[in-house]
Amino acid sequence: DGGITQSPKYLFRKEGQNVTLSCEQNLNHDAMYWYRQDPGQGLRLIYYSQIVNDFQKGDIAEGYSVSREKKESFPLTVTSAQKNPTAFYLCASSMTAYQETQYFGPGTRLLVL
């Protein structure tokens, strides 16, 4: 069953803590993306990766970090520098980074305690 999985579904973060959101795909896609959704706003791009070992910042990368050591995995770390991390996070992938349809995971909701 091909697709994108994200875990966990809900994540709680304490003040000053780094947390990592998982995103895995078995679609053999080269490109992967992380988006954040806040109430009343569209999805905003945090980071994207066109290929293994390469990634680029989106508009709201501050306070986040990513890695792309394997084609199928693109974890997102929300660092303590991100002052307003409470949001819904969506991961997506596409065959390539150019024009291609994106396939989305089910999302992770991050809440700050």
Place this chain on the structure above:
Amino acid sequence: ILNVEQSPQSLHVQEGDSTNFTCSFPSSNFYALHWYRWETAKSPEALFVMTLNGDEKKKGRISATLNTKEGYSYLYIKGSQPEDSATYLCAFMTTGNQFYFGTGTSLTVIP
């Protein structure tokens, strides 16, 4: 940050009605325009990727048009059904590989 606007924000229609919504985006640095459907408790699902001015795409009862010179795209749904109820998102892709999503149009089809 570029501005992508969708209108209306929400829409209620009767089953069988046809409807349409608008996505407005900057006319410069255009690379592609994506439409997605996002049903509650599911992941966004791709409808169309449009790249050329004047493009028209169709998938069943749903179709879309693209005007890159004036910076807008229309999504049409013919004969709306309750299963069409969802939020419809457009995303503007720039030549620099950045994606900018609109806030979506929430469609409710009343049986």
